[in-house]
Amino acid sequence: MASLETLAKREEKKRKFESGHSLCSGCGLPIAVRTILNSTDGPVVASNATGCLEVATSRFPTSAWNIPWIHNAFENAAATISGAESAYRSMKKKGKIDKDVNFLAFAGDGGTYDIGFQSLSGALERGHDFTYVTLDNGAYMNTGIQRSSATPKGASTTTAPAGEEKYGKQEKRKNLTEIVAAHEIPYVGQASISHLQDLADKAEKAIHRDGPAFLNVLSTCQLGWRIPPKDSVKVAQKGVDTCFWPLYEVDEGEHNITYEPKEKLPIKEWLEPQKRFAALFKTGNEEVIEEIQEDVDEDWEKLQAKAS
Amino acid sequence: MAEFELKKYDEIPIGGVITGGATPELNKTGDWRSERPIWDEDTCIQCLQCWVNCPDASFEISEEEIQGIDYEHCKGCGICAEICPVDAITMKPEGEGSEDE
């Protein structure tokens, strides 16, 4: 697996993802993208669903991409890349192309968990050789922080806001990583922008594995999570250390936990720094935090059982 | 700020294609900054944490070592200063006691 030095060496050789994008200061998305692109040496072609990453990196005539990159629409990053990958296979077979190329798709949680889920599921089942990366910041950030099925329970969003009666989103988030794993594809990884070596290792495996692979990456949104930009990486780290977002992989069907927190922190430590959870800390909502803690504990136990 | 020429419809590639790869020169985001990271070479242990965590790819490197900061693009988020294990980066208010590049 490539060390940070190796990643740096690759970026020195070629900056696949450049500065000069308009993502918010401290946004987690470009941190993930750079690391993923640096995790491989060879050429990659990427599709990108509509969302913050796409909008802020491709404002005509500017671009942050030094790799072939295509945006089609919001819900079809997987279908689009499956078209490009099929084109590649077909043309390679006919001798019209000789290079080895890897294929990536980037999408947000909205573009994956919700509107793009069918497109992803279909592409996984068809077995295209590509890596699909979900950059999960827990809401539709680009359109103004509306809830998605990835929004954690208790978070206040603009369509599931905290108010006099409600504390924010009432429902537990969808466990997409496990849903994707149920497609029995060769490689599935759950990673976070707080652990970039781990992300790079998973990306390298995913990209170089034949057939479909999937990465679900926790990515901070300072606006939606309501945190200071400088804390972007640290807060994601809390997500991992509380086991809200365990780092693990499902490699050829086998669950491996790739990072065990030295000490599993109480969920409060993840919730408290983020003002989107502020309502949970009002008197009367103690129970909700307990429920969230129970959900996290239960999921963590299930995961540990799968990994043992 | 993004700065580019506004061309006529027949002077640009068709289909919305942008040719020639990335265009960092067209979108200098350094003016977003209210605080500026100051890197202290002598304290730095070259662990590359700031480099890998920077959302704006603003650490200049050579031979896998930090050389400086690209102030034309750094947005001053402060992640690098937070993450540095040896406090080799400090955030200073923009325009106050920071040398210009």
Added chain:
Amino acid sequence: MSNGNKEVLTGHQVVANAMRQVEPDVVAAYPITPQSEIVEYFSQYVADGKVDSEVITVESEHSAMSACVGSAAAGARTMTATASQGLALMMEIVYIAASMRTPIVMAVANRALSGPINIHCDHSDSMAARDSGVIQLYGEDAQEAYEFTLMAQRLAESEDVLLPVMVTLDGFTLTHTAQVAELLPDRAVSDFVGEYDARYPLLDVENPTTQGPFDMPDYYFEHKLQQVDAMDNVPDRFLQVQEEFNDLSGGSYDGLFETYKMDDADYAVIILGSTAGTAKVVVDELREEGKKVGLLKPWLFRPFPAEEIKDVLLDKEAVAVLDRSLSFGSSGPLYLEVSSALSGEDTKPRLYNYTYGLGGRDIKEDQIAEVFEDLENPDLEDKMRYIGARQ
């Protein structure tokens, strides 16, 4: 037609054969009546090694067109086929395919749009795509559907066009009925269509492109103007492709629409697709009775050949436009085009609009004869008439 084979084939089979002969790198499609058999036949050709293409058996039409865009942008020759709800579902991406200048060729087996759900023919599906930026060709019979599919490939890929082309054929009437059709030799077709050389192939990893960017108000308008330009180039290119095609097939295409006994006609009907065939029979019969009647059948609906059609219609007494789809709250789509083509002219024919054949409702020869009869009445009221509907 001289050098091909005469065969009895369905519309499905001729289109599938055209696709086989074109040999696209990629086909992405999803089943829907009355299109399904096109892709079924094609898949069989692939399974039998008769064509070397990747078929992406996507999970929806939305993904079909999405994959087509990915494939065509990658630099591959790409085709699809759909109908009705399938076209409606892929519509978001049809617009994008046009804007990204991907020369995808798609067959549309015309079928009514829901609701109520109905599997039979009308033109509501393809008409809903008329403003999407794709080129639209309407075929009268299996032969035209075949030939347009081949010509579409050249038209789509023309350097100054680079747009998707939709070739429509009426569902069931053309897709499911066996007709005599003449296919060209495989070799002749592959020579005719040649190799596709994409201008900005995504797979050119040495020269990375950013495709499908985000436009602010400062550039969107210019990108749309490029599409306007490309559309404007279509008629000339189509005529040129027809000429080359005629050389190959011995055929006699020489226009953006077909005129049938129009030269000295006083009364004319304008019809798209298979019903034009029925109208020709009526024209023949009425001509025998000494009536000066004719038919105009647009091949090209997008871009609409307004000037050329105006020139043919100006000296007529009265013209009926028969639409096979509705534009609720307005006149029929074809009527609107013809009416706008004639606007501003002082001396022009009386123009009437009829709607027919919705959801597969039959239209008979005598009903078209009645339309001609109507036209002879100088006091005929100008209002929409619904042929064969129980009112």
